[in-house]
Amino acid sequence: MSVSDPLADMLTKIRNASRVRHEKVDISLSRLKLEVVKILKNEGYIKNFKKITVDEKNVIRVFLKYDDKQQPVIRGVESISTPGRRIYSGYEKMPRVFNGFGSLIVSTSKGVITGKKAVDAQVGGELLCKVW
Structure with missing residues (x-):
């Protein structure tokens, strides 16, 4: 399948x-x-x-991974780009996930990196997913 x-x-x-x-x-x-x-x-x-x-x-x-109360560390995960709708962002307008408490995963010309590293390296790319 x-x-x-x-x-x-x-x-x-x-x-x-x-x-x-x-x-x-x-x-x-x-x-x-x-x-x-x-x-x-x-x-x-x-x-x-x-x-x-x-x-x-x-x-x-x-x-x-789970915390000491056996709650999952991954509270939520959401896909951003889909095969029918690709979402791109420049480093200037890179979105933040839960005001910096989550992680954005971006596919850039420098490889697949987090949103924070993309802003630091001043590269934009396709927004793949966000995790919190």
Whole structure:
């Protein structure tokens, strides 16, 4: 079965798995998904991840993170750009997520980075998703 928006599918899998308190979730591998997962790890939203092969398919195994009250660290995740509607922003007008408490993930000419790093590097790009 083909998925029309693989990034939104990945974000939905992570959101659903964290809501029902799963320890881990497997996501099909692509370069864009891997870069987004690396940012989620660096920003502290997930414990860890690793690339593995399951039934001869390459997947990313994402280990979800919970606080001391067993509440998910990822409170919300929202896709911004879709295959039918791409949203772009320059670094001057880069949106903020929850007044800086969330993270914006942007695809730029310098790679997939957070919105804060895009503003610091003075590059704009496609707004992929926001996480809080």
